[in-house]
Amino acid sequence: MFEIAIKNGLCLVKDRFLRFNIGIEGNKITYVGKEDIRGEENINATGCFVLPGFFNAHTHSAMTLLRGYAEGLPLKEWLEKIWEKEAKLDERAVYLGAKLACVEMLKSGITCFADMYIHMDSIAKAVEETGIRAVLGYGMADRGDEKRAKEEMRIAMDFIKNWSGKKRMEFILAPHAIYTCSPEFLAEIARIAKEKGIIKHIHASETLWEVREAKKRYGMSPIELLNSIGFLDNKTVLAHGVWLSERDMEIISEKGASVAHCPSSNLKLSSGIAKVAEMLEKGINVCLGTDGAASNNLLNLFTEMRISALLQNLRRKFLNPAEFLRMATSNGYLAYGINGGMIEKGKLADLVIMEVSHIHQPLYEPVNSIVFSSLGSEVRDVIVDGRVVLEDREPIYFELEELIEEVRLLLSFDYYYEKV
Amino acid sequence: MFEIAIKNGLCLVKDRFLRFNIGIEGNKITYVGKEDIRGEENINATGCFVLPGFFNAHTHSAMTLLRGYAEGLPLKEWLEKIWEKEAKLDERAVYLGAKLACVEMLKSGITCFADMYIHMDSIAKAVEETGIRAVLGYGMADRGDEKRAKEEMRIAMDFIKNWSGKKRMEFILAPHAIYTCSPEFLAEIARIAKEKGIIKHIHASETLWEVREAKKRYGMSPIELLNSIGFLDNKTVLAHGVWLSERDMEIISEKGASVAHCPSSNLKLSSGIAKVAEMLEKGINVCLGTDGAASNNLLNLFTEMRISALLQNLRRKFLNPAEFLRMATSNGYLAYGINGGMIEKGKLADLVIMEVSHIHQPLYEPVNSIVFSSLGSEVRDVIVDGRVVLEDREPIYFELEELIEEVRLLLSFDYYYEKV
Numbered sequence: 001m002f003e004i005a006i007k008n009g010l011c012l013v014k015d016r017f018l019r020f021n022i023g024i025e026g027n028k029i030t031y032v033g034k035e036d037i038r039g040e041e042n043i044n045a046t047g048c049f050v051l052p053g054f055f056n057a058h059t060h061s062a063m064t065l066l067r068g069y070a071e072g073l074p075l076k077e078w079l080e081k082i083w084e085k086e087a088k089l090d091e092r093a094v095y096l097g098a099k100l101a102c103v104e105m106l107k108s109g110i111t112c113f114a115d116m117y118i119h120m121d122s123i124a125k126a127v128e129e130t131g132i133r134a135v136l137g138y139g140m141a142d143r144g145d146e147k148r149a150k151e152e153m154r155i156a157m158d159f160i161k162n163w164s165g166k167k168r169m170e171f172i173l174a175p176h177a178i179y180t181c182s183p184e185f186l187a188e189i190a191r192i193a194k195e196k197g198i199i200k201h202i203h204a205s206e207t208l209w210e211v212r213e214a215k216k217r218y219g220m221s222p223i224e225l226l227n228s229i230g231f232l233d234n235k236t237v238l239a240h241g242v243w244l245s246e247r248d249m250e251i252i253s254e255k256g257a258s259v260a261h262c263p264s265s266n267l268k269l270s271s272g273i274a275k276v277a278e279m280l281e282k283g284i285n286v287c288l289g290t291d292g293a294a295s296n297n298l299l300n301l302f303t304e305m306r307i308s309a310l311l312q313n314l315r316r317k318f319l320n321p322a323e324f325l326r327m328a329t330s331n332g333y334l335a336y337g338i339n340g341g342m343i344e345k346g347k348l349a350d351l352v353i354m355e356v357s358h359i360h361q362p363l364y365e366p367v368n369s370i371v372f373s374s375l376g377s378e379v380r381d382v383i384v385d386g387r388v389v390l391e392d393r394e395p396i397y398f399e400l401e402e403l404i405e406e407v408r409l410l411l412s413f414d415y416y417y418e419k420v
Numbered sequence: 421m422f423e424i425a426i427k428n429g430l431c432l433v434k435d436r437f438l439r440f441n442i443g444i445e446g447n448k449i450t451y452v453g454k455e456d457i458r459g460e461e462n463i464n465a466t467g468c469f470v471l472p473g474f475f476n477a478h479t480h481s482a483m484t485l486l487r488g489y490a491e492g493l494p495l496k497e498w499l500e501k502i503w504e505k506e507a508k509l510d511e512r513a514v515y516l517g518a519k520l521a522c523v524e525m526l527k528s529g530i531t532c533f534a535d536m537y538i539h540m541d542s543i544a545k546a547v548e549e550t551g552i553r554a555v556l557g558y559g560m561a562d563r564g565d566e567k568r569a570k571e572e573m574r575i576a577m578d579f580i581k582n583w584s585g586k587k588r589m590e591f592i593l594a595p596h597a598i599y600t601c602s603p604e605f606l607a608e609i610a611r612i613a614k615e616k617g618i619i620k621h622i623h624a625s626e627t628l629w630e631v632r633e634a635k636k637r638y639g640m641s642p643i644e645l646l647n648s649i650g651f652l653d654n655k656t657v658l659a660h661g662v663w664l665s666e667r668d669m670e671i672i673s674e675k676g677a678s679v680a681h682c683p684s685s686n687l688k689l690s691s692g693i694a695k696v697a698e699m700l701e702k703g704i705n706v707c708l709g710t711d712g713a714a715s716n717n718l719l720n721l722f723t724e725m726r727i728s729a730l731l732q733n734l735r736r737k738f739l740n741p742a743e744f745l746r747m748a749t750s751n752g753y754l755a756y757g758i759n760g761g762m763i764e765k766g767k768l769a770d771l772v773i774m775e776v777s778h779i780h781q782p783l784y785e786p787v788n789s790i791v792f793s794s795l796g797s798e799v800r801d802v803i804v805d806g807r808v809v810l811e812d813r814e815p816i817y818f819e820l821e822e823l824i825e826e827v828r829l830l831l832s833f834d835y836y837y838e839k840v
Contacts, residue, residue, distance in 0.1 A: 017836075067781070068788035072740045104778055267730035297793040298779060307727065310687035320492045358524055358820060359718060361487070362827050363836040368488035373717040377797035404781050411782050 002031065002039040003386065009045025009353060010366060012052060013343050015322045017366040022050065024349040027386035032345055041388070043381060045353050049366060051325075052341045053111025053133075053350030053384065054301045055332025057260035058201070058239040058289030060117045060139075061126070062097030064104065065089065065411065066294035075269055082294055094119035096407050098126035101299055103400055106132055106390045108300040108376035111350035111383075114237065114260070114289070114336060116174035116201055120159045127169060131389035131397050133350060135336045136163070137174030137201060142185040149185040153192070160198075168385050170199075170338060172237075177203040178222045179213055187229040199235045199336055201260075202226070205248065206240035207271050223248035232257045237335045239289065240265075241279070242272040249275075249282045258285040258335035261327065263308040264298070265291030276308060276327075277317030287332040288324075301328040302376035309371055321371040349386040354379045422451065422459040423806065429465025429773060430786060432472060433763050435742045437786040442470065444769040447806035452765055461808070463801060465773050469786060471745075472761045473531025473553075473770030473804065474721045475752025477680035478621075478659040478709025480537045480559075481546070482517030484524065485509065485831065486714035495689060502714055514539035516827050518546035521719055523820055526552055526810045528720040528796035531770035531803075534657065534680070534709070534756060536594035536621060540579045547589060551809035551817050553770060555756045556583070557594030557621060562605040569605040573612070580618075588805050590619075590758060592657075597623040598642045599633055607649040619655045619756055621680075622646070625668065626660035627691050643668035652677045657755045659709065660685075661699070662692040669695075669702045678705040678755035681747065683728040684718070685711030696728060696747075697737030707752040708744075721748040722796035729791055741791040769806040774799045 002023035011020040013032065023031030023039065031037060063086075070081035089097070094117070105113055112133035115123055120138045127134040138156040142149035160171040173193050175181040181189075186202075193200045204222045205211060214222045223244065226232050234256030241259040244252070252259065261274050279286050288308065290299045305324040312319055333341030340348035357378045360369035382390035389396055422443035431440040433452065443451030443459065451457060483506075490501035509517070514537070525533055532553035535543055540558045547554040558576040562569035580591040593613050595601040601609075606622075613620045624642045625631060634642045643664065646652050654676030661679040664672070672679065681694050699706050708728065710719045725744040732739055753761030760768035777798045780789035802810035809816055828835055 065782060068792060069782075069784050071785070071788040071792060072738055074736065074738045100778065100781060107778070264730060267734045270734055270736045272734070293793075297789075298795075300779075300795075303795075307730075310684060310727075314687045314690055314692070316494065316690050318492055318494045358520065358527070358824060359720075361520060361824050362485060362489075362831050362834075364489050364831075364834055365491070366836060368491040369717075372488060372491060373713075375718075375720075375723075375795040375797050377795050400778060404778060407782050411784075414782075414784055 002037055004041045004043065004383065004388070005037045005039030006043045006045050006050055006351065006353065009048045009050035010356070011050040011343050012325070015367065017049065022343065022351070024383070024386050027349055029343065029345055029347050029349050032343055043353065047356055048380065049354045049356060049370065050343065051109065051352040051354060052329045052343050053352055054109045054328050055287060055341055056105060056110045056113035056290050056299065056301060057237065057287035057332040057335055058262055058291055059101070059113050059115055059299060060292035061101035061113065061115050061123055062089065062094040062117055063292030063294045064100040064299070065093060065097035065407070067297045069294065069414070089119070091119045091122045093410055095122035095125055096403065096410055098123040099130060099398070099403055100407055101293065102126050102130035102132045103395050103403065104299045106130065106382050106395060107379060107393065108302060109352040109354060109379040109382060110299070110301060111352065112332070112338065112340070114172065114201060116172070121162065124163045124166070124169060128166065129397060130395065131384055131387060133168040133384050135170045135172055135199070137172035139174050139176050141176040141180040142182055143180055144182045149182070149188070153188070170336065172199045172201045174201045177210070178225055179210055183225065183229050186226065186231055190229065190231045193235065199237065200231065201237045201239065203240055204238040205243045208243055211243045221245060221248055223251055227251050227255065235337070240271065240274070242266050242274045244275065244279070249279055249284060253282040253284050258287055258331070260287050260289040260335070261308060262289045262291040263304055263311055265295040268295045273311050273315065276312050277315065277319055280319070280323060285331050285335055286327050287335045288327045300376045302374040304328065305371050306374070322367050324371045325367055349383055351383040352379055353381040422457055424461045424463065424803065424808070425457045425459030426463045426465050426470055426771065426773065429468045429470035430776070431470040431763050432745070435787065437469070442763065442771070444803070444806050447769055449763065449765055449767050449769050452763055463773065467776055468800065469774045469776060469790065470763065471529065471772040471774060472749045472763050473772055474529045474748050475707060475761055476525060476530045476533035476710050476719065476721060477657065477707035477752040477755055478682055478711055479521070479533050479535055479719060480712035481521035481533065481535050481543060482509065482514040482537055483712030483714045484520040484719070485513060485517035485827070486712070487717045489714065489834070509539070511539045511542045513830055515542035515545055516823065516830055518543040519550060519818070519823055520827055521713065522546050522550035522552045523815050523823065524719045526550065526802050526815060527799060527813065528722060529772040529774060529799040529802060530719070530721060531772065532752070532758065532760070534592065534621060536592070541582065544583045544586070544589060548586065549817060550815065551804055551807060553588040553804050555590045555592055555619070557592035559594050559596050561596040561600035562602055563600055564602045569602070569608070573608070590756065592619045592621045594621045597630065598645055599630055603645065603649050606646065606651055610649065610651045613655065619657065620651065621657045621659065623660055624658040625663045628663055631663045641665060641668050643671055647671050647675065655757065660691065660694070662686050662694045664695065664699070669699055669704060673702040673704050678707055678751070680707050680709040680755070681728060682709045682711040683724055683731055685715040688715045693731050693735065696732050697735065697739055700739070700743060705751050705755055706747050707755045708747045720796040722794040724748065725791050726794070742787050744791045745787055769803055771803040772799055773801040
């Protein structure tokens, strides 16, 4: 008798779909196979795909509050409007925004996300309450000020101390970028991360401007700079990586660092199209992120898989669709050192049950259907850490309608003039 | 008393969202305003957007049968696999494929589509049965053979004769492209179209290869060639238009022709990114299409709006999101000379009722939310020609499950080995 048995679904096991039953005990998958198992809770997955949980490898969850706030503007004006608004976000706002993000992610099959932002206690609280898994870090920037560097590090470490040991939470050190953090500060972060075994997450090579600035200031690319101060190892996740040179990719591959690819955001902010095919060729672990909702505007990895695949096609790089499914699931778990993202005995029970819909038909090969013709709204149930957190499209641990009403009241000044 | 009253929705009226009631009599909108109207049938649209119907301005509907069939392949190998399969499609196959397309389109708010393909009687039958509106034309190609040109024209005209006068159907002359049709044949089509007042639809400037071939063979761009033989006027819809020169755009604008922009397909087949911003600047009527499901793989204009907007951003062309909503609705109706695509008294009652979802929140400006953060699965009810054809996400006039089972049996040889 298992705690949960998922029965008769088409399960993604090592890139193939097989009709299997899955048994869960505690927070782990303890059985995958053909036997007719039973659970205290039995989930009928007939007519459904069963997928490993999706991992959103780069986001700023509370930026849901800024979704759709500043559209149709060029980057500079867009940023000004966003920053002005962001400066006003307090703890309660970030809490509500993160919670809105958590529900959107769960409803589209994301079981874990990596977040760097401000007011991290609020985000941790949202994670705790919604039942999702997360990897959290305070977004640090010293801007060359030694005193500020110390203070930023203190905030980051205090946050980790306060929440460490909590269920479904891991922690990262998350300096913003090489153009907002000094090399000395980044080196210090790398030192502490190594000492304590913490994973590091940083924006890198997002825009051509960033690469040019690095060359001007340091005579090196952002990746070469990070490498020169010992920042790169297999506990490093680089967000974006749009403008990587051949040499940059070789360094990343050699050091075993991961890249969190964010295709929609890179289009929206005119950053560019990442060389995913080349990164994979070089053996880099590429995972997939949505970035914040202000630059996406969704938090949905089905959309990201499809856009990423379409963009690589545009570049005449025709990858096997299975690559994108791995990027969205197991590669994210791998990047952040969490034992999930695969349907396999012993892995964390982070699982997604998704209806096979008319848009997947005809079903020549389920992997193709899922990557190129899913919206994410086909997700029916989600299990995180061995616990059902979304059932029949409804979150279990809180009221969505109430949350939306709270967000509306919070933003009432800017909000659309009529309640919907 | 109206036949149908749609009440209390946020209605898109001239690019703005207002809380209005809408009255329908026969196949027309006969009231838009604040009065508390009543209908024989009353639809409560509280918590919903009410949008004009979406117009899929370029597709090959029955290609749903080839969705996901040949992924991860470069163009040439992709085409070989697709053509081999397409050659085997018979009338029944096209009928089932078109029907699968109709349901997908209705479920994502498409009320009308323009189709060029083979076995057009089967497609017309699917349109008749599902309740959608369509503009249909047999896809003609003479390949420089005069006899074949005559035969192609006969098939096209017979199809129009057989179905003309049927509800919710208009007809077009649809030569495939300048590289599959001779200039003489295209000129003859233009002559007949003018004489009979029929709209023409052709693939044009889809790939760089096509433009180079035209220059080599004719010393002109595809658009210049079409112009030189009198093919371009305000009853012409050009599919794709990815590789238009400044001069091409000026010609199209001057002649009043429309362009059916298909962003996902242009990515998938490595064709390129269309210059939407420049076309709009020049006053060209740009509408939006999905192309066939084999090169998309969805038939969903919400996806196309979002991708189109993201791609223009990548090009640093920051358009007002309202432009994309017009492209997906009124511009399509305008291109094909059908009196719909707007919520206005006297227009055809082709309407979409769509839930305001958590992914649209917070609602700073509904247009932004709809363009950048809709999936299409939020569509609840669809009215075509004054008749409810989708209610609470279910098609009214046929059984979706039965249809999918028929498709599965049809394709059983290639189909995924287990019934889902």
